[in-house]
Amino acid sequence: MIDSRALEGVIEDAGAPLLQASGVRKAFGKTRALKQADVQIHAGEIVAVMGPSGSGKSTLLHCLAGILVPDEGAVVYDGRRVDRLDEEQRSALRRTDFGFVFQFGQLLGELTVLENVALPLLLNGVKRGEAMARAGQWLETFGLIELGRRRPHEVSGGQAQRTAIARAMATSPKVIFADEPTGSLDSAAGLLVLDSFTSVAQSHGVAIVLVTHESRVAAYATRTIVVRDGVVATPTAVEPSR
Numbered sequence: 001m002i003d004s005r006a007l008e009g010v011i012e013d014a015g016a017p018l019l020q021a022s023g024v025r026k027a028f029g030k031t032r033a034l035k036q037a038d039v040q041i042h043a044g045e046i047v048a049v050m051g052p053s054g055s056g057k058s059t060l061l062h063c064l065a066g067i068l069v070p071d072e073g074a075v076v077y078d079g080r081r082v083d084r085l086d087e088e089q090r091s092a093l094r095r096t097d098f099g100f101v102f103q104f105g106q107l108l109g110e111l112t113v114l115e116n117v118a119l120p121l122l123l124n125g126v127k128r129g130e131a132m133a134r135a136g137q138w139l140e141t142f143g144l145i146e147l148g149r150r151r152p153h154e155v156s157g158g159q160a161q162r163t164a165i166a167r168a169m170a171t172s173p174k175v176i177f178a179d180e181p182t183g184s185l186d187s188a189a190g191l192l193v194l195d196s197f198t199s200v201a202q203s204h205g206v207a208i209v210l211v212t213h214e215s216r217v218a219a220y221a222t223r224t225i226v227v228r229d230g231v232v233a234t235p236t237a238v239e240p241s242r
């Protein structure tokens with residue numbers, strides 16, 4: 001008898017996307033934020049999502065991440081229809097398989113840097129000692145171990161963003177969604193943060209979906225997709241033919 005799980009493995013190796021949006025549409029009242037989105041993300045890819053302000057980039061990211069449910073179309077992650085999961089299931093999926101990095105205000109001010117990184121592990125049921133140890137290792141990876149006892153307001157903007165990235169990595173997600181993750185930093189600090197983010201993510205085989213306005217940020221991606229007026233345009237990079 002054929003082991004269907006083994007077969008799934010073979011199909012995955014043959015290049016099935018890890019995350020896929022097909023014919024996704026999303027409106028807010030009369031605003032058609034996303035008119036047509038067809039996107040495929042493979043394991044380990046870093047995909048920059050670019051386009052003018054208001055074109056639908058964040059809406060696309062939120063649909064892919066199961067934060068928003070599309071009005072039409074399908075979002076498939078690892079063989080599962082994300083758009084058909086209920087709120088609780090989507091929230092569980094986000095906690096276990098996805099990581100998030102945003103532009104501002106993501107760290108909890110009342111917790112230390114170390115506790116902030118440990119938090120998603122604790123929420124996933126990891127015991128406190130183990131969570132703290134693993135959080136410490138992630139701080140080490142991002143060169144932040146000396147700052148573990150400080151509160152977020154006692155570290156620089158770049159250090160705070162690296163802490164947020166360490167926190168996103170802590171649960172060993174398959175995909176990290178990053179919406180203008182360096183948008184609040186000056187250019188040099190931003191590129192430094194991005195450098196450690198992309199190299200650590202790649203060494204762990206994590207896919208990154210990176211929304212950005214800046215072509216210098218997009219240069220860290222392996223591929224760029226462009227959203228214009230709610231439509232995902234043809235990829236700028238040539239995809240391998242299958």
Ligand SMILES: Nc1ncnc2c1ncn2[C@@H]1O[C@H](COP(=O)(O)OP(=O)(O)OP(=O)(O)O)[C@@H](O)[C@H]1O
Pocket residue numbers: 028029031032033051052053054055056057058059060
């Ligand atoms: N929750 C919401 N309620 C109503 N309209 C919304 C909502 N979220 C987004 N929109 C609208 O949908 C459109 C697309 O917004 P979105 O945030 O996806 O664009 P964006 O490309 O990420 O923009 P920016 O680069 O400025 O962040 C915009 O017209 C926006 O005003």
